Amino acid sequence: MLVVYSLKDxxxxxxxxxxxxxxxxxxxxxxxxxxxxxxxxxxGGTIVYMLLVQFVF
Incomplete structure (x- = not known):
């Protein structure tokens, strides 16, 4: 459910x-x-995602 909500937009x-x-x-x-x-x-997934959004993308 969380994956679907995260990817909906x-x-x-x-x-x-x-x-x-x-x-x-x-x-x-x-x-x-x-x-x-x-x-x-x-x-782990949350930390990696937040680091990518804040510093890479």
């Missing part, structure tokens, strides 16, 4: 928009599949 086909969201989702899914630790996955 993102246009993935125009320019570089959507790149931080896709990277954030990948960083959330990766550790979750690896360690099955929900809080670590969510925190």
């Amino acid at each position: 993102v246009s993935l086909v125009s320019g570089g928009h959507g790149v931080p969201e896709v990277i954030g989702i990948a960083v959330t899914v990766g550790p979750h599949l690896w360690r099955r630790q929900m809080l670590v996955s969510i925190a």
Whole structure:
């Protein structure tokens, strides 16, 4: 549900928009599949997404 809400206003086909969201989702899914630790996955994805939005994009 959170993924759908996060991506509802993102246009993935125009320019570089959507790149931080896709990277954030990948960083959330990766550790979750690896360690099955929900809080670590969510925190890691959120931190990476916020750093990307604030400093890179």
